[in-house]
Amino acid sequence: xxxxxxxxxxxxxxxxxxxxxxxxxxxxxxxxxxxxxxxxxxxxxxxxxxxxxxxxxxxxxxxxxxxxxxxxxxxxxxxxxxxxxxxxxxxxxxxxxxxxxxxxxxxxxxxxxxxxxxxxxxxxxxxxxxxxxxxxxxxxxxxxxxxxxxxxxxxxxxxxxxxxxxxxxxxxxxxxxxxxxxxxxxxxxxxxxxxxxxxxxxxxxxxxxxxxxxxxxxxxxxxxxxxxxxxxxxxxxxxxxxxxxxxxxxxxxxxxx
Numbered sequence: 248x249x250x251x252x253x254x255x256x257x258x259x260x261x262x263x264x265x266x267x268x269x270x271x272x273x274x275x276x277x278x279x280x281x282x283x284x285x286x287x288x289x290x291x292x293x294x295x296x297x298x299x300x301x302x303x304x305x306x307x308x309x310x311x312x313x314x315x316x317x318x319x320x321x322x323x324x325x326x327x328x329x330x331x332x333x334x335x336x337x338x339x340x341x342x343x344x345x346x347x348x349x350x351x352x353x354x355x356x357x358x359x360x361x362x363x364x365x366x367x368x369x370x371x372x373x374x375x376x377x378x379x380x381x382x383x384x385x386x387x388x389x390x391x392x393x394x395x396x397x398x399x400x401x402x403x404x405x406x407x408x409x410x411x412x413x414x415x416x417x418x419x420x421x422x423x424x425x426x427x428x429x430x431x432x433x434x435x436x437x438x439x440x441x442x443x444x445x446x447x448x449x450x451x452x453x454x455x456x457x458x459x460x461x462x463x464x465x466x467x468x469x470x471x472x473x474x475x476x477x478x479x480x481x482x483x484x485x486x487x488x489x490x491x492x493x494x495x496x497x498x499x500x501x502x503x504x
Contacts, residue, residue, distance in 0.1 A: 266442040278401040278436060280374035283382035286461035288472060293321040296462025301332045303411045307352055308341035312364040313466050320469055356407040367464040378464045379409060389421040401436060416452045418446030
């Protein structure tokens with residue numbers, strides 16, 4: 248160690264830190280993130296996700312950077328938005344604000360529920376995209392009577408948020424097993440036990456969770472599909488321009504030796 252240079256010590260420190268982080272994650276018993284279905288281009292899924300968002304999320308969470316009339320981009324008319332999604336006295340040009348009073352929310356949950364406008368973009372990590380995280384999170388709730396809300400989450404242990412969609416999924420219990428390895432006890436998740444059925448089957452609930460996550464992903468960047476289309480045309484233009492410049496360069500210098 249004494250003969251190591253400064254750069255080598257920094258690299259060794261980073262490797263040790265990275266290894267410790269991986270070990271801590273492995274010992275936490277947290278769930279690996281499932282791959283979220285790609286439905287950002289599916290307008291039917293986005294419309295269903297918007298309905299689920301208004302019915303189950305907007306009671307506590309705001310989307311303060313999204314206006315109701317922007318939902319026309321996913322195929323809804325103004326009349327459909329007014330009839331089905333404006334559940335408060337909000338106008339179609341207003342932003343999507345939570346119905347709950349922020350002070351009451353903080354008193355009930357300990358923290359003010361976060362704004363969800365860009366939640367899908369902010370939750371990306373080593374486990375996958377933000378959509379992967381949210382998809383796994385919405386399917387990771389289980390009954391835990393030791394918690395104030397009566398619920399816990401496999402992806403976000405000790406979360407203050409209750410399972411707002413429990414009527415759809417039903418009540419489940421998470422099965423854990425204590426595994427001893429190298430003298431260390433690890434709390435390992437083994438599976439689920441269904442306590443009470445929901446109004447949806449497991450496949451139907453996964454479908455609904457995928458639609459909700461797709462809407463949250465779209466809401467974080469409503470112009471993403473247009474951006475991708477424009478980007479393709481820009482790349483094609485640059486490729487064509489590069490070819491023209493290359494041929495022009497050959498023609499210009501062909502008589503120069």
